[in-house]
Amino acid sequence: MRDSIDEVTSPAGALPLTGAVAVEEREHIPAKAAPGGDDKAKVSKGFITMLGVGFFASYVAFVTPVAISLAIQVKALAPENEEYLGLVLGLGSFAALLVGPLGGQLSDRTRSRLGRRRPWLIAGSVIGFVGLAVMASAPNIPLLGLGWIIAHIGWSLVVSNFGIIQADRLPASQRGKVGAITGFAGMVAPVAGALIGGLVATQPFLLFLLPGAIGLVGVLIFAVFYKDQDSRALTFDTRLTPKVVLGKYVYSPKKYPDFSWNFLGRFLFNFGLTLATSFTAFFFAQRLGIPVHEIGGTAAIVGGLGIPATVAGVFFGGFLSDKIRRRKAFVLGSGVLYAIGAITTILGPDLPILLVGSVTCNIAIGVFSAVDQALILDVLPERDTEAGRFMSIVAFSTNIPHAIAPIVGAGLISIGAVAGGDKNYTMVYVAAAILTIFGGIAILKVKAVR
Numbered sequence: 001m002r003d004s005i006d007e008v009t010s011p012a013g014a015l016p017l018t019g020a021v022a023v024e025e026r027e028h029i030p031a032k033a034a035p036g037g038d039d040k041a042k043v044s045k046g047f048i049t050m051l052g053v054g055f056f057a058s059y060v061a062f063v064t065p066v067a068i069s070l071a072i073q074v075k076a077l078a079p080e081n082e083e084y085l086g087l088v089l090g091l092g093s094f095a096a097l098l099v100g101p102l103g104g105q106l107s108d109r110t111r112s113r114l115g116r117r118r119p120w121l122i123a124g125s126v127i128g129f130v131g132l133a134v135m136a137s138a139p140n141i142p143l144l145g146l147g148w149i150i151a152h153i154g155w156s157l158v159v160s161n162f163g164i165i166q167a168d169r170l171p172a173s174q175r176g177k178v179g180a181i182t183g184f185a186g187m188v189a190p191v192a193g194a195l196i197g198g199l200v201a202t203q204p205f206l207l208f209l210l211p212g213a214i215g216l217v218g219v220l221i222f223a224v225f226y227k228d229q230d231s232r233a234l235t236f237d238t239r240l241t242p243k244v245v246l247g248k249y250v251y252s253p254k255k256y257p258d259f260s261w262n263f264l265g266r267f268l269f270n271f272g273l274t275l276a277t278s279f280t281a282f283f284f285a286q287r288l289g290i291p292v293h294e295i296g297g298t299a300a301i302v303g304g305l306g307i308p309a310t311v312a313g314v315f316f317g318g319f320l321s322d323k324i325r326r327r328k329a330f331v332l333g334s335g336v337l338y339a340i341g342a343i344t345t346i347l348g349p350d351l352p353i354l355l356v357g358s359v360t361c362n363i364a365i366g367v368f369s370a371v372d373q374a375l376i377l378d379v380l381p382e383r384d385t386e387a388g389r390f391m392s393i394v395a396f397s398t399n400i401p402h403a404i405a406p407i408v409g410a411g412l413i414s415i416g417a418v419a420g421g422d423k424n425y426t427m428v429y430v431a432a433a434i435l436t437i438f439g440g441i442a443i444l445k446v447k448a449v450r
Contacts, residue, residue: 064208106240106388116231117161131151166377265439270401274402339434
């Protein structure tokens with residue numbers, strides 16, 4: 001563990017500053033670039049390990065409701081209104097969408113003995129846990145939705161600051177590798193969530209609080225060992241007025257074209273992914289002819305098979321893209337592969353074919369999550385001054401689909417459906433396939449990265 005402690009307490013590359021800074025802070029910033037042409041010094045295995053653990057724990061708390069918990073709770077509170085799931089998911093994402101960029105700007109400008117990022121990791125995990133506690137005790141859909149809004153805001157702050165820390169610390173030669181590890185953590189987290197959900201599906205408190213406890217403990221462990229620089233001496237050229245804050249919610253696509261094309265590709269892929277995953281529990285239950293509250297066992301099987309598939313995708317894509325110094329082909333390939341998996345799933349007449357489609361989608365998600373995370377850092381504007389702001393803008397490409405796609409999906413499943421009859425999940429999966437392919441195509445327009 002000594003290696004990890006040495007790494008995270010090192011000031012090298014740790015504190016890109018916004019605006020003017022005090023002279024004594026400038027003296028902490030290394031003047032020469034890292035060896036091998038990297039813009040930052042390489043991080044250690046200990047740092048990467050702790051980052052992966054913290055990221056995984058926060059994602060378990062964040063995505064378990066999306067993967068299974070909310071579907072079970074909505075079915076229990078409103079048995080005849082499955083569409084409420086899409087509305088609850090959408091409202092939570094919309095709230096996080098509004099708050100996210102403000103959190104990124106405040107993170108860039110935070111003055112504290114704990115540094116700029118750690119206070120937000122701690123506060124976000126506590127807020128997120130409180131939101132899950134509200135959901136666990138919710139007696140109706142409105143209170144369930146309020147709990148999800150609180151939880152979504154909290155865990156979004158945590159996930160966002162983990163991304164900002166990567167922008168602060170990672171050199172170009174490690175972005176694919178670390179993207180593979182954090183991508184693996186983020187994609188295995190829903191699998192772990194499904195497994196947890198399958199085990200405690202009939203116990204609402206554990207269904208929400210067990211993932212929440214995992215997230216809270218994991219984030220706090222990382223925060224203890226990540227010794228960010230004391231930022232109390234920071235000064236800035238401009239005040240963060242309401243006008244300045246709102247102005248920083250947007251940026252000029254013309255000024256940053258590569259960032260913009262990557263944003264669009266990520267948006268389309270996430271829109272397709274969210275369309276399909278928001279209704280997976282209901283679709284599997286309908287196709288297999290079983291009640292939703294009994295889907296936990298099937299979800300556990302899907303989750304168990306998804307682990308090696310996701311491992312293969314993230315490590316193949318992340319490590320190989322670093323090695324051959326190419327990103328775009330992997331992102332395009334992941335979009336096409338996800339489309340194949342989605343079509344296979346919707347055509348599957350029984351569980352074995354459904355599992356083949358699900359595994360194919362997991363491989364694609366793994367490749368995309370690792371390589372596109374590296375690509376974000378490759379094209380991130382103003383990385384040394386406004387990493388928090390632009391990483392929060394990147395979050396729009398996830399949060400907007402999370403807010404809109406479930407609502408769109410709720411409409412799509414109603415097309416052609418009759419009262420009391422089967423929902424039209426085919427429309428959802430076909431739309432997901434088309435969107436992920438176009439997401440990969442958009443990435444090809446990025447010029448600064450091969």
